[in-house]
Amino acid sequence: MATTDRFPTGPVVRYPGQAAKLALAHALSAAERGLAVIPLSRTKLPAVRSPHRDRPDGPRCHGECGRPGHGVYDASTDPSRIRALFAAAPWATGYGIACGLPPHHLIGVDLDTKNGTDSTTALRELALGHRFTIPPTIVVITPSGGRHLWLTGPPDVVVPNSAGRLAPGIDIRGAGGYLVGPGSRTAHGVYTTAPGTDHLAPAPCPRALLRLLLPPPPRPRAAPSTGSHGDGLVRFVLAAHAGQRNTRLFWAACRAYEDGIGESLTDALVTAAVHTGLTEHEARSTIESAARMSHGPTA
Template sequence: MAITARQTAALALAHALSAAERGLPVFPLTARKLPALPSPHRNDGRRSTCRGACGLPGHGVHDATTDPAAVRALFAAAPWATGYGIACGRAPHHLIGIDLDIDATGGDSAASLRRLSLHHLFTIPPTITVLTPSGGRHIWLTGPPDLPVPNSASQLAPGIDVRGTGGYLVGPGSVTARGGYRLAPGTADLPPAPCPRALLRLLVPPARPHRPATARPDRGRGLVRFVLAAHEGQRNTRLFWAACRAYEHGFGDALADTLVRAAVHTGLTEHEARATVESAARLTTGTGRPGLDEDHP
């Protein structure tokens, strides 16, 4: 018997609630793997920088929640949803998704990951793994709470995408236009495993040593423009990247306030922006280097 659209939506909600019970922030997705709820600011006439502060649903990954009542409300507002997304980089798990996409280059991304692990001396621990309709897989790992992991596509290796802060993974049990997502056998009862430290360094590469700043007045303009051009879901990651580059080149302290103002202009709060810049400063100057010098596997 064919499964009706109503049954598909009910199953998506059930799977989303189960994930939320495990501490994974979720929100509804369409069959195209996109956020199911339209933006409440779509008719504002300009690009909105709201990340949910207005209190209305429709902010994509920023809608993600672990509260069962809020999850039900999101799905009630999107009865066409066929799946759910899981926000990465959020407490308590600070999820990192390693997406092995066999369709990206026609090659074997799993083999690419094995070569990386042999070269950099790390092992992927037993962890939750989700099988995708295309034949790929999503490996779930956890990261340090104070180290944003940027999203990337085929930068780690061909066919390997990374879902970090501001990104999301399609949750198991979701149904898309290409088929269903399901847990790999033997991984359903596993918790997300900590990301190996050597792999974490590849995802957020250590910066070059701090150098004294020079007095060039135009230094950092490109980084500020990079932050100002951030779209929803990229703001924290772009700010972190720009601040790292500024501190690497020795003018981070001089540019910090300007970067914060630029990030606030795109929609971050001043508290969020300053915390991200300070995290970049610790990482690049070697003073604390959050998550990389700690005893993290």
């Protein structure tokens, strides 16, 4: 059985009929650490089948129907809920850990080794070029020899999923994505934590790396009369749609503080963000987070 205070660090001997029980034990152990989980099949896909599989062209549902089978949207830290999910998928052999959710706001950096890709060197070059260091954190070893680095992000920043955008072989698991949890068995083998990292908590993502993880936004159009950089940032926030309001506001506030106009532009940014649908409290919290990141020490 999995322990409740450590992740598995080596292959687990599995007997017929025990794979789902062991996966559930590991999932419950992860949930005790505040990580929301779902059961996975041997193919690393969500094990609970969609209740809408007979209506693939129907309206999108992220669990509003109240039934399980919505992938990462089913993720939970509630033991009774987790047991119910695994009971609905007795063929599960692993578990997924949802990224982007409180309290950890997990970000996964997936370093792949397929097709001769040297993703570790690519990450090292990115770190040197952008002056950041990956702090000690949980590292999960994949059956193919790849590595998953677990980092945490600010609660008011949405990090998207991406594949190869940073560099070949480096994929990012962010909001709406999940990581295969250590102890999971797949068709290719078992996921385990790297020796010496199982006792660690996910480390904060270096702010220089965090900026690289956010998608490059379109250039804000200059204000028609003054061409002021501040007016352009405000206009950029005003153009945000649902799902990108916090991200746009955070980016604009970071640029404003870097240019020395953060404090003078705060009220205008708040007004613009409220116009897009954020509350004043949400807007000011996001701007404060940007101010801390822009003024903090280089990580």
